[in-house]
Amino acid sequence: MDILTISGLSKQFGQQQVLKDLSFHVPEGSIYGFIGKNGSGKTTTMKIVLGLLKGDSGSIEVCGEKVKYGHSKTNRYIGYLPDVPEFYNYMTSREYLKLCGEITGIPTGKINGKSDELLSLVGLSNINKRIGAYSRGMKQRLGIAQALLNEPKLLICDEPTSALDPLGRKEILDILQQVKEQTTVIFSTHVLSDVEAICDRIGILDNGTIKLAGDLKEIKLRHHQNCLVICLESKEKVNAFVNSERIRSLRDSADVQGTTIKLKTERPDETMSMVMNVLVSLSIIPSKIEIAKPQLQDIFMEVVE
């Protein structure tokens, strides 16, 4: 079953056509990487899904129910984490979750238990200081707890890791992976390494439409290119290698960037063996040599304009 279906969505701001006949669907149980450059329309799409912004044409369904602009009915299925969540800084996280629970009508008897469960999930159980003293990463983690308070079927996270350091990012990614057991996640971002770390499906938004969508593993298999990556320790060694007689036939397909050489080849195993022989004959020990795996970065660069 699809948790979210977007069909033929268009949106124009003044003369700028931001979304053009945009269609994609998010199956239940997935972590969906909604990827696009800055300004490609990710937040605009999510705001329309939340009924906060009116699309010019097209339709959206959340859990099989139509989204209507200005109506919040379908939002009972959705938890939303904006890129910069806002809080009451003078409160503790427990006080804040209690307030959110009361506002959204969670039975009083359930609020404390649910808050404890979520604060434990996001690693804030033993933090008693006020939210104003939290780091950015702690605020994002509290934002996830708040978004999950109503046990949503769909959690929308808009750029949740963009402003965080590597440790803070890893914490958020780990939490989202755990959350997947309970809810479908849309992870809107331009940080491709984060998508590779946790998403099982992706949609690449560019020029107002989805340029590529589907299962990430299948997409990578389809875009697989046979390529050998050889990393050497110095430019001199790279020159000695690429100028050696025995790799002359491959020289045209060699892409040299600094001390890394990429060799496109139809027969990676044979080429690997030949390259190893050449390296041995030149007494060069590579710091890395491998048959390249397709990277989302390369696929992204291939499909966006």
Ligand SMILES: Nc1ncnc2c1ncn2[C@@H]1O[C@H](COP(=O)(O)OP(=O)(O)OP(=O)(O)O)[C@@H](O)[C@H]1O
């Ligand atoms: N309310 C608005 N009025 C006019 N233009 C807008 C409005 N909201 C967004 N835009 C424009 O629409 C385009 C898409 O913006 P949007 O914020 O949806 O992109 P994004 O993919 O979320 O970008 P980022 O990754 O930088 O957050 C941008 O060019 C933006 O300037």
